[in-house]
Amino acid sequence: MIQVKDLYKSFGDLQVLKDINVEVKEQEVVCVIGPSGSGKSTFLRCLNLLEEVTSGEVWIEDENIADPSVNINQLRTKVGMVFQHFNLFPHKTVLENVTIGPIKVKGEAKEKADIEAVSLLEKVGLADKANDYPRSLSGGQKQRVAIARALAMNPRVMLFDEPTSALDPELVGDVLAVMKDLAKEGMTMVVVTHEMGFAREVGDRVIFMDEGYMIEEGDPEQIFNDPQHSRTQAFLSKIL
Amino acid sequence: MHDLIEHLMELTTSPHWGGVLPYLIEGIQITLYITFIGVFFGLILGIVTGLARLSKSKIIYGLATCYIEVIRGTPILVQVLFIYFALADFFGITFDHLTAGIIAIAINAGAYVAEIVRGGVASIDKGQMEAGRSIGLSSFQTMRYIIWPQALKRMIPPLGNQFIISLKDTSLFAVISTGEAVFMGRQYVATTGVYFEPYFMMGLVYLSITIPCMIILRAYERKLDV
Ligand SMILES: Nc1ncnc2c1ncn2[C@@H]1O[C@H](COP(=O)(O)OP(=O)(O)O)[C@@H](O)[C@H]1O
Numbered sequence: 386m387i388q389v390k391d392l393y394k395s396f397g398d399l400q401v402l403k404d405i406n407v408e409v410k411e412q413e414v415v416c417v418i419g420p421s422g423s424g425k426s427t428f429l430r431c432l433n434l435l436e437e438v439t440s441g442e443v444w445i446e447d448e449n450i451a452d453p454s455v456n457i458n459q460l461r462t463k464v465g466m467v468f469q470h471f472n473l474f475p476h477k478t479v480l481e482n483v484t485i486g487p488i489k490v491k492g493e494a495k496e497k498a499d500i501e502a503v504s505l506l507e508k509v510g511l512a513d514k515a516n517d518y519p520r521s522l523s524g525g526q527k528q529r530v531a532i533a534r535a536l537a538m539n540p541r542v543m544l545f546d547e548p549t550s551a552l553d554p555e556l557v558g559d560v561l562a563v564m565k566d567l568a569k570e571g572m573t574m575v576v577v578t579h580e581m582g583f584a585r586e587v588g589d590r591v592i593f594m595d596e597g598y599m600i601e602e603g604d605p606e607q608i609f610n611d612p613q614h615s616r617t618q619a620f621l622s623k624i625l
Numbered sequence: 626m627h628d629l630i631e632h633l634m635e636l637t638t639s640p641h642w643g644g645v646l647p648y649l650i651e652g653i654q655i656t657l658y659i660t661f662i663g664v665f666f667g668l669i670l671g672i673v674t675g676l677a678r679l680s681k682s683k684i685i686y687g688l689a690t691c692y693i694e695v696i697r698g699t700p701i702l703v704q705v706l707f708i709y710f711a712l713a714d715f716f717g718i719t720f721d722h723l724t725a726g727i728i729a730i731a732i733n734a735g736a737y738v739a740e741i742v743r744g745g746v747a748s749i750d751k752g753q754m755e756a757g758r759s760i761g762l763s764s765f766q767t768m769r770y771i772i773w774p775q776a777l778k779r780m781i782p783p784l785g786n787q788f789i790i791s792l793k794d795t796s797l798f799a800v801i802s803t804g805e806a807v808f809m810g811r812q813y814v815a816t817t818g819v820y821f822e823p824y825f826m827m828g829l830v831y832l833s834i835t836i837p838c839m840i841i842l843r844a845y846e847r848k849l850d851v
């Protein structure tokens with residue numbers, strides 16, 4: 386599904402990703418952990434070309450998106466993204482936030498997009514908020530709308546960049562529950578997260594990143610109970 | 626002291642209040658005409674050059690920046706004299722009074738509008754562009770449906786302000802005899818030799834337009850805040 390080969394990414398002189406090689410299989414949930422500044426967000430953003438790849442290959446299904454000839458807008462409909470700070474469109478209602486993609490990108494009729502959006506909002510437990518504006522929602526509700534907005538494009542993969550880091554602790558659970566449901570339905574997911582409970586319970590695999598390198602990867606039990614690398618051990622001892 | 630009171634008493638019965646009014650009413654219509662048409666074209670010019678300032682192309686950015694800095698760095702009086710007299714003198718390009726005034730307002734307001742547009746668009750969180758792009762909208766679509774509507778709301782108060790500034794700037798066009806309010810008031814002064822009532826009245830006529838504008842703008846800003 387996703388295959389990353391020898392990925393490097395620099396901002397000017399600053400090398401942020403070094404020699405990243407990752408494979409994500411269909412229906413797999415991969416969690417990325419690591420200290421702040423280690424390149425987790427940049428890695429995720431290379432997967433939907435919010436950042437330009439400096440060198441290497443990033444295959445999404447049968448397309449190398451690092452190839453400059455790729456149709457970026459087309460690609461992004463296949464790869465949904467959820468941001469730490471939600472980034473909902475404040476001037477649009479919850480429903481419009483969800484339907485704008487299908488209507489403007491896929492050219493769907495409004496009626497059809499509305500129906501699909503309502504069923505997505507039901508799925509994230511917010512159908513009753515369809516006509517509200519984002520400002521009247523809690524952080525957890527905003528993030529669930531953001532998930533529905535990404536799902537509306539029928540993506541093949543969903544990327545989550547610390548989706549619960551900006552939330553009050555009591556609101557985290559609702560968002561994680563929606564993500565768990567998605568995983569159960571077989572959505573392929575790459576999740577940057579500090580929620581070790583989620584990584585353990587839902588993750589098929591955990592990747593530990595530090596200073597732009599993928600230091601270690603393995604199944605959650607192994608990474609959390611028996612980390613091989615000293616940097617992984619040091620990181621986990623700090624946060625667990 | 627006694628003299629002053631007597632003087633003020635005379636003013637209350639002066640015929641010049643009413644005398645100058647028809648002149649000013651005729652003039653202010655021309656003022657408004659120059660302002661509306663000038664600001665309309667200034668808006669178009671400003672939106673185009675303001676967006677050009679956000680362009681990645683160095684040439685487009687450079688051209689827009691030159692225009693904006695030249696206009697903002699010179700007085701509008703110099704600009705209108707240049708358009709009306711200098712172009713005619715050197716290139717033989719002539720405009721009638723009104724057209725010269727409208728062009729001056731348009732290019733002058735355009736430079737300030739450009740900065741308002743650039744600032745408004747730049748003030749929108751960059752996460753909005755990323756969110757738009759991440760669902761597959763093109764950069765143009767994201768600008769049009771996501772960034773612009775939000776930026777426009779924030780641009781309206783400074784644009785309203787610019788309208789008021791341009792309206793007042795037209796008064797300088799008395800020097801090229803466009804027939805706007807100041808020019809007309811001065812005609813009355815020239816024929817009667819009376820100064821106080823015509824100039825006082827002139828101020829009031831401007832205020833009768835600018836104060837309602839300012840009240841509307843304040844109300845809009847308050848609504849934006851909540
Ligand atoms: N647009 C950018 N320009 C320059 N440096 C950046 C940019 N984005 C991220 N970085 C740098 O790249 C490094 C990795 O950042 P990031 O991927 O956000 O890490 P993480 O998500 O793991 O906290 C940091 O040192 C950060 O300062």
Ligand SMILES: [Mg+2]
Nearest residue numbers: 425426427547
């Ligand atoms: Mg990050």
